[in-house]
Amino acid sequence: MNRIVFCLCFLVSALGAWSGTQAQALLPTQPLDRIVAVADDDVILQSELDAAVANVLNQYRANPQQLPPRDVLERQVLESLIMLRLQVARARDTGIRVSDADVDQAVQRVAENNKMTVDQLRGSLARDHLSYEDFRGHLRDQILVQRLQQRVVQSQSNVSDSEVDILLASNSLKSGEVHLQHILIGLPNGADASQIAAARAKADEVVAKVAAGMDFTTAAIQYSSAQDALQGGDLGWRRYDEVPEAFANLVEGMKPGEVSQPLRGPSGFHIVKLVDKRAEGKQVVTEYHARHILIKVNELTTSADAKKTLEDIRHRIVDEHQDFAALAKKDSQDPATASAGGDMGWFPIDQYGSSVANVVATLKDGEISQPFQSDLGWHVLQLEGTRQQDRTQEMRREQARDVIRNRKAEQAYEDFLRQLRSEAFVEIRLPGAESKPEADKPAP
Numbered sequence: 001m002n003r004i005v006f007c008l009c010f011l012v013s014a015l016g017a018w019s020g021t022q023a024q025a026l027l028p029t030q031p032l033d034r035i036v037a038v039a040d041d042d043v044i045l046q047s048e049l050d051a052a053v054a055n056v057l058n059q060y061r062a063n064p065q066q067l068p069p070r071d072v073l074e075r076q077v078l079e080s081l082i083m084l085r086l087q088v089a090r091a092r093d094t095g096i097r098v099s100d101a102d103v104d105q106a107v108q109r110v111a112e113n114n115k116m117t118v119d120q121l122r123g124s125l126a127r128d129h130l131s132y133e134d135f136r137g138h139l140r141d142q143i144l145v146q147r148l149q150q151r152v153v154q155s156q157s158n159v160s161d162s163e164v165d166i167l168l169a170s171n172s173l174k175s176g177e178v179h180l181q182h183i184l185i186g187l188p189n190g191a192d193a194s195q196i197a198a199a200r201a202k203a204d205e206v207v208a209k210v211a212a213g214m215d216f217t218t219a220a221i222q223y224s225s226a227q228d229a230l231q232g233g234d235l236g237w238r239r240y241d242e243v244p245e246a247f248a249n250l251v252e253g254m255k256p257g258e259v260s261q262p263l264r265g266p267s268g269f270h271i272v273k274l275v276d277k278r279a280e281g282k283q284v285v286t287e288y289h290a291r292h293i294l295i296k297v298n299e300l301t302t303s304a305d306a307k308k309t310l311e312d313i314r315h316r317i318v319d320e321h322q323d324f325a326a327l328a329k330k331d332s333q334d335p336a337t338a339s340a341g342g343d344m345g346w347f348p349i350d351q352y353g354s355s356v357a358n359v360v361a362t363l364k365d366g367e368i369s370q371p372f373q374s375d376l377g378w379h380v381l382q383l384e385g386t387r388q389q390d391r392t393q394e395m396r397r398e399q400a401r402d403v404i405r406n407r408k409a410e411q412a413y414e415d416f417l418r419q420l421r422s423e424a425f426v427e428i429r430l431p432g433a434e435s436k437p438e439a440d441k442p443a444p
Contacts, residue, residue: 068222091148119360186225203262203269291342296377
């Protein structure tokens, strides 16, 4: 489900592309003065909300006019914080755990994405007066939520071959990609006629404002109740049939720059903008044939020990001319390839993740890599060869499977979040927006 759009709160996702400006939003807070929300057994403090709002203000510093009034922004950000806390709590309650090693690897990825070492990242955080432990805590929460999402959708997004066959036979699988933005005018579960009419009227009003010249991104930030509102409702580039199913037929007849009329969906009224579209041609890809040896990192084997083991194995292969396949059968801890001498078969560059992709792209035929780390542990890899392969038909079938899976997964997690919010005890104590406990109030 590598193309599923999961609606993580903006606070967490912002950590993936760290910058000094964003870091300022997480500066040590002022003395805690009051609670602004209660979410089940957790609380959100005014200082936490202030820091999160500051993060948004920094992101839109060049275009502050796109943001809604301060009180509306605070309520949007507070709702994001509430949903983050509820997801983290549910993940922990259902037994999901994140080890220190998992967090270490996440920190390493953030550092690499910013072209830094971990020590340089720590130094950057320190210069911005940001606690390294707080930073790790945010990453830990992000991983918890990701794993919760995977657990929720895994059992509900299985796709059978017959479903793929039916979709392909229908000739409704469209080629190409589209870049979309959307606005959601939310409805509560079990909305009555007056609530539906009010939401429809608000959606019509937003469409009229956009038609009169209001920037769509600004409208999304100010009016959308979707989790991605503060990102301007941007859904990014998706293959044509990876857009939510309710949008598919609507988008097909739109032109770039066009904005739809409100479309009723399970969670409310959607307004969609087609930012751009692009065609998809023949799918010729470079495939790689490689072998690898894996030593896993776990409670009994540290990262340093795993790396040292592979350094010794590589020495035996390169300097003592021992057979790679024989050593893979003997020492590799990858059950899928060890018995085949570490043979990974032919694969596109991204099949085994970014760590393998980054290494295999630098090797020549027959060359053996230095030990490198992935989420699974430490590897040594030998490139056997490369080839150009026409995978148009295979990729079309994979596309059909992904389309069905993603639609199921997105709907499953949206339903899960709505139920999670509706079942939670939530009390808002934000000045001007105080509410009674919302134990039965659904998510927008």
